[in-house]
Amino acid sequence: MKKALILLMLVVPVLVSAQGRARNVVLVIADAGGLGTLTAASLHATGTSRGLFVQSLPHVGLSDTSTASQIVTDSAAGMTAIVTGQKTHNGVISQAADTVKGQADGTALKTILEYAEQHGLSTGLVTNDSLYGATPAALYAHANDRAQSAVIFRQAFAPRFGDGVDVMIGPGRAALTRSLAAAGTSLEALSSGAGRPIHGSLAEVPADARRAIVLLDSSAFDIQEAALAAQKILARNKKGYFLMVEGDTHTDNVRQGLDRMVALDKAVAALSKVIGRDTLLVFTADHSFDLALRAGRLGAPLLEGLEAEQARAEEEKRRNIRIPTIRMDNGHTGEPVMVAATGPGAERVRGYMRNTDIFGVMLQAFGWRADDAPSGRQ
Numbered sequence: 597m598k599k600a601l602i603l604l605m606l607v608v609p610v611l612v613s614a615q616g617r618a619r620n621v622v623l624v625i626a627d628a629g630g631l632g633t634l635t636a637a638s639l640h641a642t643g644t645s646r647g648l649f650v651q652s653l654p655h656v657g658l659s660d661t662s663t664a665s666q667i668v669t670d671s672a673a674g675m676t677a678i679v680t681g682q683k684t685h686n687g688v689i690s691q692a693a694d695t696v697k698g699q700a701d702g703t704a705l706k707t708i709l710e711y712a713e714q715h716g717l718s719t720g721l722v723t724n725d726s727l728y729g730a731t732p733a734a735l736y737a738h739a740n741d742r743a744q745s746a747v748i749f750r751q752a753f754a755p756r757f758g759d760g761v762d763v764m765i766g767p768g769r770a771a772l773t774r775s776l777a778a779a780g781t782s783l784e785a786l787s788s789g790a791g792r793p794i795h796g797s798l799a800e801v802p803a804d805a806r807r808a809i810v811l812l813d814s815s816a817f818d819i820q821e822a823a824l825a826a827q828k829i830l831a832r833n834k835k836g837y838f839l840m841v842e843g844d845t846h847t848d849n850v851r852q853g854l855d856r857m858v859a860l861d862k863a864v865a866a867l868s869k870v871i872g873r874d875t876l877l878v879f880t881a882d883h884s885f886d887l888a889l890r891a892g893r894l895g896a897p898l899l900e901g902l903e904a905e906q907a908r909a910e911e912e913k914r915r916n917i918r919i920p921t922i923r924m925d926n927g928h929t930g931e932p933v934m935v936a937a938t939g940p941g942a943e944r945v946r947g948y949m950r951n952t953d954i955f956g957v958m959l960q961a962f963g964w965r966a967d968d969a970p971s972g973r974q
């Protein structure tokens with residue numbers, strides 16, 4: 597009895613501290629992965645409406661997705677809110693609401709990735725959109741217009757904190773080559789200037805790498821393989837890491853969007869097996885998309901008639917889709933999205949949150965305080 601008590605006294609503080617702080621944070625963004633898309637992907641893949649791994653995460657909340665000025669967000673303002681804790685306007689990359697899009701820079705907002713760099717952690721991002729796309733860009737760049745791809749990507753090589761993003765894996769090589777040329781520079785110049793190779797495939801990354809940039813030609817790669825590779829590299833830093841994984845789940849192409857949500861879900865399940873108990877895993881969407889479930893029988897194929905309807909839509913030059921089970925009107929929508937989490941600090945994901953609250957969840961899990969937070973006494 598006494599022995600058991602002593603053992604308990606030794607174990608409890610360890611458990612408490614392990615629960616309190618996260619060594620690592622993994623943020624997974626289903627871009628445009630609203631509740632309609634999430635549910636449809638589950639039905640499409642499993643025949644049930646809650647069959648995805650992310651639907652089994654223990655802590656769940658809803659997140660409002662409005663911007664500083666608009667009801668419906670784009671990926672730039674949406675991701676800025678999630679990774680800086682402050683809302684801005686559509687099109688703006690991690691600059692405050694004093695920005696005039698495309699015309700005048702606003703106040704640069706410090707991102708969760710920059711906090712991690714400042715604290716000596718390793719940082720990384722994986723995306724099947726593009727490395728200079730609004731979602732990853734909001735982590736490492738500050739720009740008054742998401743369209744400035746050369747301006748944005750160059751900032752990955754001129755970090756404000758630490759040594760900048762350690763791992764970047766994603767497509768966009770052709771478009772980036774063109775926009776860098778138009779800006780009077782090149783991938784080669786960025787690479788040699790920073791002393792960092794820009795690889796063309798995962799296979800080129802050295803086995804013991806602690807940093808890696810992989811710029812792919814196409815979005816048709818295995819996101820699970822890429823996410824696991826990034827995690828493995830980042831986990832070599834004993835201080836910890838921050839990793840963001842983005843899956844493009846826009847359902848303007850319904851089947852591709854749902855398949856990508858299923859692939860992202862599998863990647864999250866695989867990540868959850870390797871990240872360890874000292875890692876906070878957060879899954880959310882930057883905004884929803886106008887896809888709704890209309891009818892249908894549980895267990896029946898969800899997308900019957902889709903290809904014929906797509907052919908009709910193309911012929912009639914319309915961008916919406918109507919099949920018995922699904923209505924898709926091509927665009928972002930403003931309703932809340934799911935936030936789900938597990939690991940240290942995940943209990944702060946609950947209720948009807950602001951998208952900016954997700955930044956605080958991650959920052960507090962690391963045990964850090966925002967630079968502009970009140971210093972305690974008030």
Ligand SMILES: [Zn+2]
Nearest residue numbers: 627628671882
């Ligand atoms: Zn988006």
